[in-house]
Every structure is written in structure tokens, then in C-alpha cells.
Amino acid sequence: MTTREEIKARIEQDGIEFLLAQFVDLNGTAKVKMVPASELDACIDSGAGFAGAALWGLGQGPHDHDMLARVDLDSYTPLPWKPNTARLAGNLFVDDQPHPYCARTNLVRVLDAARASGYVFNIGMEPEHFLVTRNEDGSIAPWDPGGVDHLEKPCYDFRSMAPAMDYLQELTSSLNSLGWGVYQTDHEDGNGQYEVNFDYQDALTTADRITFFKMATSQIAAQYGAIATHMPKPFADRTGSGLHVHFHVADAETGGNLFLDESDERGLGLSQFAYHFLGGVLAHAPALVAVTCPTVNCYKR
Structure with a gap:
């Protein structure tokens, strides 16, 4: 501490x-x-x-x-x-x-209750976001200064991503100067949509970083004449943005991965603990949705 x-x-x-x-x-x-x-x-x-x-x-x-x-x-x-x-x-x-x-x-x-039971909860997240501009009538459009980001399937497309490279590189360098371990960025499925991936950490650190990530994108994007939005569905006719979550539960004493079992009869390499964890996610999905999807826009995705 x-x-x-x-x-x-x-x-x-x-x-x-x-x-x-x-x-x-x-x-x-x-x-x-x-x-x-x-x-x-x-x-x-x-x-x-x-x-x-x-x-x-x-x-x-x-x-x-x-x-x-x-x-x-x-x-x-x-x-x-x-x-x-x-x-x-x-x-x-x-x-x-x-x-x-x-x-x-x-x-x-x-998290304190989990640690008291012998568990450390680690999280990795993949935040997606759009860069947009505002039209004179108040509507929004994808930020596309080069006029090239118009493919029906722009995911991973170099030409579509090229105008945003300065923004993405500044964002990556800024986060890596803080020790985040950004290891890849890409153009996502929607026009003007991008994803930035960084190393997983304990759940509290990752949650704090996701909040800071949204703060950073808003301010750095503005320097390039864009508005960064993390809305799940800013455009009705384009792919929505997600915040994919990767779960990892470790033994609090050894740090060992409690989800791993190479002898898994299903061939998935998962332990009984992991299957029980997944069962809990499914059983509590209605309550989880209230927390993870708190706005009307979430359900338009």
C-alpha cells in the first residue's frame, strides 16, 4: 500500500x-x-x-x-x-x-470478502469506443477527416484506421507512460470505432483504469477535433461498442490460476471451480445486467 x-x-x-x-x-x-x-x-x-x-x-x-x-x-x-x-x-x-x-x-x-475466502479476482477489459463529430443539426457522424472510413466491414482495415493513427499512438504512448502495458490497438467493426487493449490487473486497478481511460480518450480525441463516445450504440445502423471482460481468479496465497485444469474431460482445460464460476454468472445474469447495462442505450446494442 x-x-x-x-x-x-x-x-x-x-x-x-x-x-x-x-x-x-x-x-x-x-x-x-x-x-x-x-x-x-x-x-x-x-x-x-x-x-x-x-x-x-x-x-x-x-x-x-x-x-x-x-x-x-x-x-x-x-x-x-x-x-x-x-x-x-x-x-x-x-x-x-x-x-x-x-x-x-x-x-x-x-474483493475483500473474496480475499478472505482465499481468492484474488483479476480482470482484463477490452474497451471499444467511437470517434465522432457533431453536425450542424445536432446529430453525430463518424470522425473521418480523410473521407476514407466508409467500408461496410472496416474492421482491421489499414486505410480506414490511418487517419486515426496519430490519435491512437498518442493515446497508447500516454497510457504506456503510466505503465499500463498497452499491447495492441485496432479499427473495429464500425466506421470510426476503435479498440485499445492493455494488460490485466486486479479488479480494482482495472476498474480505476477503465474510468481513467474514458477520461483520457475524451481529452486526447478533442485535440484532433473528435468527440470520443463510449455509448454502447451511438448509431442505429452500425455495430455497437462493447467492454469485453476477461475473468481470472487466483489463489490468494500462491497466485495460481484456479480456472485451469488440463485434465478437464470436456477438453476445455477448465477446472470444476471454473465451471461453477460460469454457472454463477449465468444464474445471476439478470442482476448483473442491472449493473453492467445501466442505461437504455445499452439495450439498443
Whole structure:
């Protein structure tokens, strides 16, 4: 666990002047307060204050006390596009108690329970997104400055991807400067649609990185005259975007892969534990959908 002294040293070394105390709402949208780096101690001990009634789905009204986002020092992430600023993800507290509507707090609770049972939950995600522009009438169109991204099946097409290479390379280099291990990017099935793949980590780290990834794409894309959207289905007549999830459960003591069994009679290399895990996903799919697909647009994909 990173100490405050270590973070203070990194803040000085990195030339950080401002911090973004960040949490997510129930739609996974990043919400932040910007504070001077000199206020780090207050962000750790008390938290950055937010009026929950000003946001959807946080379970608060105008009469409720403020939510306080207490930052997790392990989530320290400098903004490559804003070198004097760093993001710190936080957990929400109200009246010194964990806020039950905080998505990150609930994830930490579940991961702690899993570890207490001897499991470490690792996640890899494949975020897809579109680059779009806005027309004069308010509608959107695929970002296509070269006028070449119009194939019916543009997946992996060099000519279709070429105009976006500067954006994708800057995004890749920015994330790799943070140690993410981006190992491939490509043009996806839809015109103006791209995917970026990076190394898997424990579930909390990956969740924090996905939030930061959406922040990064929005700001870097704007430098190229594009709007980055992670909507599941921005266009009715084009392929939608997904966030493919790869699950890995390890033994908390040995780090061994609990899903692997080369003697699997079905020939799939899966252990009984893995089959039970898959059965649980299927059994709880209706409840999972409420979390993973929280908007109407999800069901248009």
C-alpha cells in the first residue's frame, strides 16, 4: 500500500500542482473535484466534499450531509495531457460511514470478502469506443477527416484506421507512460470505432483504469477535433461498442490460476471451480445486467 509520504515525493518529482479527487456515479461517469496538491492530506483524512443531491442515483436529497471522497493513494495517476495534474480515485463516505451507493466502495467490499475466502479476482477489459463529430443539426457522424472510413466491414482495415493513427499512438504512448502495458490497438467493426487493449490487473486497478481511460480518450480525441463516445450504440445502423471482460481468479496465497485444469474431460482445460464460476454468472445474469447495462442505450446494442 502506497504511503502519503511516497505520494508526496511523487507529486514533487512529477511536478504536480493540482489533484482530481474522483469517483463514479451509477452510470460509471467520472465525477471530480480539483484541489491544490497542497490539500492532499485533507483529501486523505477528510475527503473532497460533494453534494449527492446534485447527482443522479447517489441516494441523496437536498437535506442530506455531503458525500466525502477519500482518495486511494494506490490510484495516483498523472494526466499525460495535463502534466501538472494527477487523478486520485476515492471512496465515498457520509458522516464518517462508507456510502452504500458508492460503486467503488462496494467493489472493495466484495474483493475483500473474496480475499478472505482465499481468492484474488483479476480482470482484463477490452474497451471499444467511437470517434465522432457533431453536425450542424445536432446529430453525430463518424470522425473521418480523410473521407476514407466508409467500408461496410472496416474492421482491421489499414486505410480506414490511418487517419486515426496519430490519435491512437498518442493515446497508447500516454497510457504506456503510466505503465499500463498497452499491447495492441485496432479499427473495429464500425466506421470510426476503435479498440485499445492493455494488460490485466486486479479488479480494482482495472476498474480505476477503465474510468481513467474514458477520461483520457475524451481529452486526447478533442485535440484532433473528435468527440470520443463510449455509448454502447451511438448509431442505429452500425455495430455497437462493447467492454469485453476477461475473468481470472487466483489463489490468494500462491497466485495460481484456479480456472485451469488440463485434465478437464470436456477438453476445455477448465477446472470444476471454473465451471461453477460460469454457472454463477449465468444464474445471476439478470442482476448483473442491472449493473453492467445501466442505461437504455445499452439495450439498443
